[in-house]
Amino acid sequence: MRNALTIASREIRSYFVSPIAYVVLTGYLLLAGWFFFNLLARFNMLLTIYSAQQNPEVLMRLNLNEFVIAPLLHNLSVVLVILVPVITMRTLSEEKKTGTYELLLTSPLRISEIVLGKFLGAALFVGLMVLLTGIYPLILLLYGNPEITVVLSGYLGLLLLATSFVAIGILTSSFTENQIIAAVTCMVSLLLLYVISWPADDAGDTIGGLLRYVSLTEHFAQFAKGIIDSKDLVYFGTVIGLALFLTHRSVESIRWR
Amino acid sequence: MLEVQNLTKRYGDIVAVQNLSFSAKQGQILGFLGPNGAGKTTTMRILTGFLPASGGSAKVAGFDVFTESAEVRRRIGYLPENPPLYADMTTDAYLRFVARIKGMARDTIEEATDRAVNTCGLERVRHRLLGHLSKGFRQRAGLAQALIHDPQVLVLDEPTIGLDPVQIREIRALVRQLAGERTVILSTHILPEVSQICEKVVIINEGQMVLEEDMDTLTRDATLEDVFLRSISKETADPTTEEPA
Numbered sequence: 001m002r003n004a005l006t007i008a009s010r011e012i013r014s015y016f017v018s019p020i021a022y023v024v025l026t027g028y029l030l031l032a033g034w035f036f037f038n039l040l041a042r043f044n045m046l047l048t049i050y051s052a053q054q055n056p057e058v059l060m061r062l063n064l065n066e067f068v069i070a071p072l073l074h075n076l077s078v079v080l081v082i083l084v085p086v087i088t089m090r091t092l093s094e095e096k097k098t099g100t101y102e103l104l105l106t107s108p109l110r111i112s113e114i115v116l117g118k119f120l121g122a123a124l125f126v127g128l129m130v131l132l133t134g135i136y137p138l139i140l141l142l143y144g145n146p147e148i149t150v151v152l153s154g155y156l157g158l159l160l161l162a163t164s165f166v167a168i169g170i171l172t173s174s175f176t177e178n179q180i181i182a183a184v185t186c187m188v189s190l191l192l193l194y195v196i197s198w199p200a201d202d203a204g205d206t207i208g209g210l211l212r213y214v215s216l217t218e219h220f221a222q223f224a225k226g227i228i229d230s231k232d233l234v235y236f237g238t239v240i241g242l243a244l245f246l247t248h249r250s251v252e253s254i255r256w257r
Numbered sequence: 258m259l260e261v262q263n264l265t266k267r268y269g270d271i272v273a274v275q276n277l278s279f280s281a282k283q284g285q286i287l288g289f290l291g292p293n294g295a296g297k298t299t300t301m302r303i304l305t306g307f308l309p310a311s312g313g314s315a316k317v318a319g320f321d322v323f324t325e326s327a328e329v330r331r332r333i334g335y336l337p338e339n340p341p342l343y344a345d346m347t348t349d350a351y352l353r354f355v356a357r358i359k360g361m362a363r364d365t366i367e368e369a370t371d372r373a374v375n376t377c378g379l380e381r382v383r384h385r386l387l388g389h390l391s392k393g394f395r396q397r398a399g400l401a402q403a404l405i406h407d408p409q410v411l412v413l414d415e416p417t418i419g420l421d422p423v424q425i426r427e428i429r430a431l432v433r434q435l436a437g438e439r440t441v442i443l444s445t446h447i448l449p450e451v452s453q454i455c456e457k458v459v460i461i462n463e464g465q466m467v468l469e470e471d472m473d474t475l476t477r478d479a480t481l482e483d484v485f486l487r488s489i490s491k492e493t494a495d496p497t498t499e500e501p502a
Contacts, residue, residue: 003357003358003360006354006357006358007358010343010346010354013346013350014343014345014346017345018345098339098341098342098343098344099337099338099339099340099341100341100342100343101341102302102305102307102335102337102341103335103337103341103355103358103402104358105306105307106305106306106307106330106333106335107330107355107358107359107360108327108328108330108331108358108359108360109358110327254307254308255308255309
């Protein structure tokens with residue numbers, strides 16, 4: 001474990017000395033701010049219209065959680081599909097390219113320590129990125145009255161989603177020494193997992209259910225609604241565990257090829 | 258200290274190394290020679306536990322490279338052909354990182370880093386980024402990395418390649434100084450280098466062993482260059498057309 005932490009801390013330090021991290025972080029926060037501003041403006045407009053119409057029933061149903069926070073979280077999750085691969089693409093690919101892979105594999109480290117260290121480093125960075133967008137719901141808490149538990153569960157979901165993305169990103173990075181290939185493979189896999197449930201409605205109970213189960217979005221949507229179900233926690237745990245296990249095999253494969 | 262027996266490595270159908278056997282005693286500097294593509298790097302990667310062999314066995318410091326890989330990796334220092342440096346780290350931070358992943362105790366790391374820096378003459382560039390260092394300093398940083406945990410066996414893959422004559426001489430002096438108690442395996446195709454610092458020579462060609470000899474006996478009546486050329490041409494040329502020696 002000590003070794004994994006050593007690798008993770010080197011990883012995090014290297015994020016902050018490279019411009020990529022700052023570009024990604026700034027871009028993410030910028031987009032988050034833009035989403036927030038527009039969703040809030042729309043909410044404000046709806047509020048004005050319905051109060052003018054004096055329609056208390058509709059007004060009752062207008063709330064910050066459903067009209068601002070949930071869509072914000074969904075938008076943020078889509079942006080993660082594009083940005084997480086950029087963060088994770090270098091984790092193992094770059095080591096292979098520059099030859100430091102040889103240093104890692106000829107040191108008395110276990111492969112699990114290398115994989116775990118890389119994962120922890122990238123996950124902490126992406127976690128920070130997600131948590132920094134928490135400033136927008138915080139603004140709502142100061143000036144409005146959203147349900148705080150729903151906000152928290154939504155952020156838990158976003159963090160779990162981001163962590164799963166990281167695990168998949170590290171897996172694709174372990175396949176190649178080319179960072180572009182690693183990033184594109186990751187992005188395509190994430191997008192596929194995102195939209196895989198699209199035909200579910202017409203695909204019958206068994207296949208439709210399966211597609212819905214595999215889809216990352218379906219599980220994340222539960223959290224965004226404020227529902228923390230152990231089923232969804234197990235799902236994200238499985239995705240992360242499976243991706244890390246496959247990464248372990250992929251790194252190890254140099255020993256049996 | 259080092260024992261290789263019938264080592265074989267195949268990549269699919271291609272045989273990179275075949276039935277290689279040699280040994281080195283403690284404190285010996287072994288010159289590992291051969292033309293480009295002879296299988297030197299492959300052999301070194303197997304010895305350091307980076308690649309598995311397809312057959313045969315190898316022992317480093319009494320431990321089997323395949324079954325006791327972690328023990329071997331603890332006792333071996335390896336400088337690959339391209340020094341494995343993180344361009345975004347300073348020399349100091351890098352060496353500390355390497356010391357930690359080599360499993361050194363926390364309280365010995367500081368001292369070990371100082372020692373490696375001094376031994377390899379890195380004082381001037383301790384706080385500079387590795388990516389900004391000249392080729393010579395990068396090579397030294399690579400050496401410092403290989404010896405920071407005071408390994409019993411040092412494996413150096415072409416440590417002087419791409420250096421200028423002054424740097425070559427410095428690295429050579431460094432290797433000689435490092436030997437002492439340690440066993441050093443040094444691959445190169447610069448022959449004068451070998452005749453100056455090595456006590457034993459192993460020559461391989463096309464993955465096969467062609468010669469294992471002590472330097473003294475080898476160069477008694479011929480230069481190393483003659484021996485090298487003769488032994489690798491014997492392997493490749495048709496025996497009927499070979500010129501009488």
